[in-house]
Amino acid sequence: MELDLIKLGSNALKKAALHEEAKQFVLQNEKIFQLFKRAANRYIGGETLEESVDTIKNLNNRGFSVTTDFMGESIRTESEANKATLEFISLAKKIYSEKLNSSISLDLSHIGLLVSKELVINNLYKICEEAARSNQEVIISMEGTDRTDQILDVYKEALNVHSNVGITLQAYLHRTQNDFEEIKKCKGSIRLVKGAYDTPEGLSIPRGNKLDEIYLNYTEQLLSSDHPCAIASHDEKIHKEAIKLIDKYKPTKYVLERLLGICNEEFEIYKNNKYACRMYVVYGKEWYLYVCNRWAEYPLNLFRGLADIVD
């Protein structure tokens, strides 16, 4: 019964995330907007780059490294892709000028993947060049399965030119077994996630012990070979097992990674115990969709939202 209700809530929140009327209602009604924003603040660095710099500095001062993402995806015109690219370049400049300990994370579909390969490569290279000035990485997120081949293709091409580019692999995809073998041979860093997108039947492994085992197997391969990697999860069990592997292999190029605002209490403890912890900070005005998605993936977060609103 409880599980059914949680599933019902999750599906409703996924619908709300994509419901244009509901979004406009929230964004255009000043009072509701302010309430909703109070709940959103837990998850976002700010609406602008300037606001986010304070969040990043604060996290750095507390001992977290950061990766920063300007929210957005699935851009379908060249001009919008170029506009997003300029924002990422400004972010890279800010990281340099403010000496922030932050890499950059992005969706390739935000900077032109759906327009043309030439455009996305050009835009990615410009961002990588700027990020290289402060020795920072640009980490490519992984999107839905209809884009996996294109994303891996762009990543491999980019690695020939820029060494500061990394990739995200989704442990839940069956195909990742092969992709992992191939990508592990490249020097770039690998962010390992379970996977967030609905997939066509047969392509992915559902949440459960089998997926956890597979995820931890990849984790062990990365940590034991000291391949640069990010073990990105909010699952306490996964991070506790990863910590055992870190103690065993003593890798030097790993981070444990979580999204800002999600299960950050335990993360504070890992960081205080000297494990390398990186916080993923998003910023921008598109937070409505982002927050609905964070609630949908774990509907109990709605109660946190309520508490944030009334506090």
Ligand SMILES: Cc1cc2nc3c(=O)[nH]c(=O)nc-3n(C[C@H](O)[C@H](O)[C@H](O)COP(=O)(O)OP(=O)(O)OC[C@H]3O[C@@H](n4cnc5c(N)ncnc54)[C@H](O)[C@@H]3O)c2cc1C
């Ligand atoms: C830094 C980072 C980057 C990511 N990048 C990508 C990407 O590029 N592509 C992609 O497909 N996915 C990405 N993801 C999402 C990822 O694939 C998972 O969907 C997400 O992390 C949930 O899976 P999980 O491993 O945390 O645990 P799950 O198996 O989903 O959940 C296990 C337990 O973790 C806790 N938990 C999980 N989520 C939450 C939450 N939102 N709030 C509170 N508790 C929670 C709960 O206790 C839950 O029972 C990223 C995740 C992180 C942390």
